[in-house]
Each structure stands twice: as structure tokens, then as C-alpha cells.
Amino acid sequence: MEKKKMSPKLRLALIILGVYLLVLLAAAVLIDGRHAEITLLGESEMTVEVGETFTDPGAQAISTGRIFGSSRKPKGLSGQGQVDTGKLGEYTISYTASVLGRETTVERHVRVVDTQPPVIELNHTEGYKASWFTGYEEEGYTARDNCDGDITGRVERTELEDRIIYTVKDSSGNEARAERLIEYSISTPSISLNGDADMTMTAAMSFSEPGYRAADSLGNDLTSYVTVSGSVCPYVPGSYELTYSITNDRGDAASAKRRVNVVAAERPEVKKPERKTIYLTFDDGPGPYTEQLLDILSEYGAKATFFVTGTDTRYSDMIGRAYREGHSIGVHTYTHDYNSIYSSEQAYFDDFNAVEQLIYEQTGSYTSLFRFPGGSSNTVSRFNPGIMSRLAAAMENMGYRYFDWNVSSGDAGETTVTSQVAENIIAGCSGKTAAVVLQHDIKNYSVNAVETVLIWGTSNGYSFEALDMTSYEAHHSIAN
Numbered sequence: 001m002e003k004k005k006m007s008p009k010l011r012l013a014l015i016i017l018g019v020y021l022l023v024l025l026a027a028a029v030l031i032d033g034r035h036a037e038i039t040l041l042g043e044s045e046m047t048v049e050v051g052e053t054f055t056d057p058g059a060q061a062i063s064t065g066r067i068f069g070s071s072r073k074p075k076g077l078s079g080q081g082q083v084d085t086g087k088l089g090e091y092t093i094s095y096t097a098s099v100l101g102r103e104t105t106v107e108r109h110v111r112v113v114d115t116q117p118p119v120i121e122l123n124h125t126e127g128y129k130a131s132w133f134t135g136y137e138e139e140g141y142t143a144r145d146n147c148d149g150d151i152t153g154r155v156e157r158t159e160l161e162d163r164i165i166y167t168v169k170d171s172s173g174n175e176a177r178a179e180r181l182i183e184y185s186i187s188t189p190s191i192s193l194n195g196d197a198d199m200t201m202t203a204a205m206s207f208s209e210p211g212y213r214a215a216d217s218l219g220n221d222l223t224s225y226v227t228v229s230g231s232v233c234p235y236v237p238g239s240y241e242l243t244y245s246i247t248n249d250r251g252d253a254a255s256a257k258r259r260v261n262v263v264a265a266e267r268p269e270v271k272k273p274e275r276k277t278i279y280l281t282f283d284d285g286p287g288p289y290t291e292q293l294l295d296i297l298s299e300y301g302a303k304a305t306f307f308v309t310g311t312d313t314r315y316s317d318m319i320g321r322a323y324r325e326g327h328s329i330g331v332h333t334y335t336h337d338y339n340s341i342y343s344s345e346q347a348y349f350d351d352f353n354a355v356e357q358l359i360y361e362q363t364g365s366y367t368s369l370f371r372f373p374g375g376s377s378n379t380v381s382r383f384n385p386g387i388m389s390r391l392a393a394a395m396e397n398m399g400y401r402y403f404d405w406n407v408s409s410g411d412a413g414e415t416t417v418t419s420q421v422a423e424n425i426i427a428g429c430s431g432k433t434a435a436v437v438l439q440h441d442i443k444n445y446s447v448n449a450v451e452t453v454l455i456w457g458t459s460n461g462y463s464f465e466a467l468d469m470t471s472y473e474a475h476h477s478i479a480n
């Protein structure tokens with residue numbers, strides 16, 4: 001058969017057409033720009049709460065081009081990147097796919113955040129009530145945060161009039177706040193006085209506070225916070241004011257007042273004796289001659305007065321005997337130490353009370369009679385100016401009676417001769433209706449003179465009596 005031969009022109013045309021088609025195809029592919037297109041499922045910017053589970057919503061990919069359009073899914077879509085929801089921060093997940101060797105990457109940002117505030121818990125003590133005085137005493141609190149843990153130490157506390165505000169922030173800035181209402185006793189507390197608010201007392205060596213109590217209206221006892229101002233001089237008559245007050249550190253205050261009226265004790269009136277009387281008085285004993293003296297007095301039925309001391313307690317039982325035999329017992333001094341007893345009122349009172357106690361032990365009763373050591377006119381006390389005036393007034397206001405003397409026996413230094421002592425006494429008593437004789441029963445020459453005096457007195461119409469609260473006092477002029 002005859003091969004039909006293609007004309008060379010046709011062949012050339014076909015080749016040119018073929019090349020043209022190839023160039024056209026290549027151009028089409030180039031212009032198409034085929035690539036992968038990734039679409040995120042869900043938001044590209046996500047937030048997730050710390051501690052919660054994060055699930056990646058994923059992505060979809062297609063192959064796409066300008067000319068040939070979209071087509072099947074590209075192979076190899078993958079997500080890369082981890083989100084640690086236990087830790088605050090910003091995480092990135094990258095999704096990658098490729099078509100014809102071209103890679104496409106899309107990112108998703110995930111922020112792990114903390115939006116939960118901490119929790120403040122307040123402690124409550126059973127039965128606790130804030131005191132008006134001390135204010136509120138913190139019962140305790142704790143603060144916990146889901147991220148930061150225990151943040152109690154970061155709590156800020158603000159005390160207001162009737163409440164406390166607690167605030168705390170976690171490290172993400174989330175704030176918590178708690179409030180505690182305080183049941184204060186806002187009203188001022190009351191101070192109640194034991195005894196009368198207007199009281200009257202007889203002058204005494206000491207004032208004993210009848211007591212007081214302070215409480216707020218919730219019943220908190222505030223007594224120990226009360227301060228007392230003002231004072232009472234219990235042996236000087238007058239009107240004194242005591243103020244009991246309590247102030248808290250918020251500046252609130254309450255107070256109560258007490259008036260103490262110190263009045264002089266009533267004393268029986270002094271009566272001059274109707275008949276001639278000698279009051280023999282013996283100071284500074286009892287001593288070794290007191291027993292002999294009591295025997296003589298007993299023999300003559302004479303009464304005397306003993307202003308006793310505690311200087312030699314070996315003879316203290318003579319106080320009891322003298323008392324039982326009808327003699328009077330008065331206080332002189334326990335120590336006879338001028339520098340000590342006249343150093344202050346209190347020192348004098350202390351010394352005085354020591355003798356009173358001794359007398360009470362020996363006789364079963366106290367005495368209201370006394371004689372100042374050195375007499376009321378002494379000048380040995382001048383180291384403490386005015387002490388004798390003050391003591392004399394104080395003791396009288398308290399109901400005591402002090403005695404000086406108007407007959408001196410001279411047994412304190414002038415003489416040590418018995419007959420001279422007797423002469424001095426007799427001379428001093430002569431012509432007096434009431435003679436108060438000063439002797440010392442610790443001196444034997446003085447005790448020995450007593451019988452002569454008793455004989456003289458009895459035969460000259462005198463009676464020998466013991467001093468009492470109505471007796472003539474033979475006061476000297478006070479010189480200090």
C-alpha cells in the first residue's frame with residue numbers, strides 16, 4: 001500500500017501547535033499558583049482558664065489555585081505546639097500543610113489566664129466580743145488563691161469604726177475582699193462605785209477605797225483599766241473628790257466621781273475634877289521596876305497611868321497586870337526613836353499602831369490615850385517642820401486624846417535622888433486641883449519616891465486617879 005506522506009508543511013504546523021499547547025499549559029499551571037489553604041476551626045486567638053482542659057479545635061486544609069479552583073485536601077496537615085494549662089502564659093500552635101512542595105503555615109495563639117479571685121476566710125472565736133477598751137482583737141483569717149496558693153501574708157487589713165475590711169490580690173491582679181462587722185459596745189462603759197458616791201468617814205490613819213467596777217455593755221470587765229485620780233487625806237477633815245476614769249485608745253472616755261467627807265471624831269468633853277486629884281503618869285516602861293510600882297499603888301489603892309513602849313518586851317506582861325488592876329494604859333512609842341517616828345505622819349502612825357497592838361495583846365482592848373515622846377512641846381522633831389502641829393491635830397481628829405504634864409518629877413536628868421524626886425512632885429502638886437505628874441518607871445529612884453508621894457497626897461486630901469478620855473490634858477504649847 002502506498003504510504004500517504006504528510007506534507008512537510010503540515011508537520012511543521014503540528015509541531016508548532018504542540019509547542020504552543022505545551023507553553024500554554026505551563027503558563028496555565030504557573031498562573032494557577034496552586035497551594036494549600038488552611039482554615040482554623042475556632043478562634044485564632046483563644047484564652048483558657050488556668051487549670052482547665054484545653055482541646056485544640058483543629059484546622060481544615062484545601063488545595064486551591066486561581067485557575068483550576070479548589071480541590072481535594074492536601075496531605076500532611078499537622079498541628080504543632082503544646083498548651084500547658086497548668087501554667088499562665090501565651091502558647092502558639094502552628095498548623096502546616098503542603099501542595100506541590102509549597103508549605104503553608106497558620107498560627108493559633110492560646111493564652112492561659114487566671115481570672116479567678118482568691119478566697120478569704122475569716123475565723124470566728126466562739127463567744128468572742130470586742131471590748132470597748134481594748135478594741136477588736138483579730139480572730140484570724142486566711143487567703144488562698146488557685147494559682148498562688150496561700151497568700152494570707154498579702155492580705156491588707158483596714159480597721160473602720162464598726163468593721164474590718166480585708167483585701168488581697170493574686171499575682172494576676174484578681175482581687176478578693178471580705179468584711180467583718182464588729183460588735184463593739186459603742187456606748188460608753190459604766191463605772192459603778194461600791195459604797196456611796198458621797199460618803200462620810202471619821203478621820204482615820206488610812207482611807208480604804210470601797211472599790212469600783214467598770215464594764216462595757218457587752219459585759220466585758222474593764223475594772224483593771226480604771227485609773228483613780230485625786231486623793232483623800234484621811235486624818236485631815238475636809239471634802240475630797242476622787243475621779244475614776246477609763247479612756248480607750250479611740251479617745252472615748254467614761255468617768256465617775258466620789259466625794260469623801262472626812263469628819264473629826266467626836267470626843268467626850270474634858271471635865272476638871274471636883275476634888276483635888278493627882279494623876280501619876282509613868283512613861284517609857286514597862287521595865288524592871290514596874291512590878292514593884294504596881295505593888296505599892298495596890299497597897300495604897302491608888303490608880304495611875306502608864307504610857308507604854310515596846311522597848312523591852314520582857315516586861316510587857318506588866319501592861320496586862322496594870323490594866324486589870326484599874327490603871328490606865330496609853331500609847332507612848334514603840335521605839336522611842338525621835339528621828340524615825342517624827343519623820344512623817346505615816347511613820348508616827350506605824351510606830352503608834354505597833355504599841356496599840358502590844359496593848360491589845362496584853363489587855364484585849366485598844367486605847368485612845370497617848371503621850372507624844374518628848375511631849376507635844378518637844379523641839380527634837382524640828383527636823384520635820386510643823387510635824388507636831390499636824391500630828392496633834394490629826395490624832396485629836398481621829399478621836400485620840402494626848403496628855404502632857406504640869407508637874408515634872410525631874411527624874412529625866414535633873415536628879416537621880418529619890419527624896420529629890422518626891423520633893424519635886426510634892427512641890428509641883430501643891431495648890432493644884434488637877435496635877436498630871438511625869439515620871440518614868442524604868443528608873444528605880446523615881447519608883448522609890450512614889451510611896452512618899454502617896455502618903456503626902458492621901459494626908460493632904462488628894463485622890464490618885466487614872467487618866468481617861470474626860471481627864472484634864474495638861475497640854476503644853478506646841479513648839480513645832
Ligand code: ZN
Pocket residue numbers: 283284332336373374
Ligand atoms: Zn518617853
